Amino acid sequence: MTLLTGEALHALLLRKWGRSFDLQFRRAGDRIFLQVMWRYLEQASYPDSPEDYAAHLAAIAQHLNDWGCTEQVCHYLETTREKPRLGKAVSIPLELGTRIIEWLE
Template sequence: MDEVVELLRSRWQASYDLQLVTRRRRMYLQVMWAYLEQQSFPLNEEGYRAHLAEVLEIVNRLGQAGVVRDWLSTTRDRPRLGKALSLQLQGEERLEEFLL
């Protein structure tokens, strides 16, 4: 988790929120435009880290940690107000475990 926080901070100078989103039986990791250092962010640092740990646990269980790390390191986009960055997660045989 610390690695991801450091990657976000070094890349975009902010601890952006990460969310898992499901659409049409596909799962996406989204880097949201809200970030921990923002005054209006709804979580404190402890809550942010707990939430991030939950998201990263699923990413790790899907075997997508390396893909996510590479994507966060190389994407040319950056989160901005009203526009999250999205990465479709692979591993369809494992996705069934997380989709309702």
């Protein structure tokens, strides 16, 4: 399993789309998704500082490491043809074990 850092996650987003998109976890029923949101750090209206953005990505990366789904997320980001746009996030379904889902309840 490859460990992911916030910096590596940021570099992956920049390589894919050329922007520092926001990432959020979303739960829908018994599924968890990592969503690449349409807002990004380079926007004048983005609410967080670069330092806050970096800390947020580090926390996201740590969760992905803890859940053992970093390779799945990296592969999805590298191969998807989707792109975040206003009102539409790119949703990455996370394959988590049932024990992790129970822990999140």
